[in-house]
Amino acid sequence: MDIFPAMETVAQIFRSLEDETRLRIMALLLEQEELCVCDVMAVLQMPQSTVSRQLSLLKKAGWLKDRRVGVWIHYSVSRTLSPMHQYLLPVLRNFLAVTDAARLDRERLAERRKSCCP
Amino acid sequence: MDIFPAMETVAQIFRSLEDETRLRIMALLLEQEELCVCDVMAVLQMPQSTVSRQLSLLKKAGWLKDRRVGVWIHYSVSRTLSPMHQYLLPVLRNFLAVTDAARLDRERLAERRKSCCP
């Protein structure tokens, strides 16, 4: 695998960010070190298959990694991002967190943290 | 229109870069100040309707502007890019030009310049 991705690879990385659900997940994981699938389900208020699929797409796209913790799978932003992913990260940091959607999701996550799971 | 785009707007900007044809056009216009539709057709070797549509999508997405010069429409990178577009520009500059597809397109453009239009 080359340092410089092919044009098609560049397109795929952008494509991984075209979906609002995936962007909401990225916004969450840029603030919260780790989240399990059920956390994300609760915050996004979407069915399990949808959330699980989008998480695995983001992993496949090189953004996330996962690790099993007992019965849960914890997702977090990969620590071995490609150069292009690293270039894009500040864009996400600057423009996702300030959206209304991200703010509402943060509130729902805080609410959930109060009532469950230490 | 706010300085900070909504999540859906962020998604749309990424979506505008998900297509390989559009990325090839952006790569060309980051090196070449202005191109008319027929230049792009010749370089990409794609039908007129396809090229014209993608150019107008890139314009609609905030990347390009156009101006009429006689019977031609010249497209170029907008000089009033939004903050998010400006953040993304270096990503395009760094990762598009080095692809094989972009190199071949540059060669075809140079070839065309030799044989036609001063």
Added chain:
DNA sequence: TGACTATATCCAAAATTATGGATATATTCC
């Protein structure tokens, strides 16, 4: 005015992607 060229838009078909319920897999706890 009329022929010609460049470009935009329309349209129906093809291709791609997203959706969520159903099912399969894996882990824990009793």
Added chain:
DNA sequence: GGAATATATCCATAATTTTGGATATAGTCA
């Protein structure tokens, strides 16, 4: 081992996007 829970994957359907030929529009030149 069996029940219960979390997650991944399958599948058929729905929604979205792309495609390119056909047509419309607009400018040029004689």
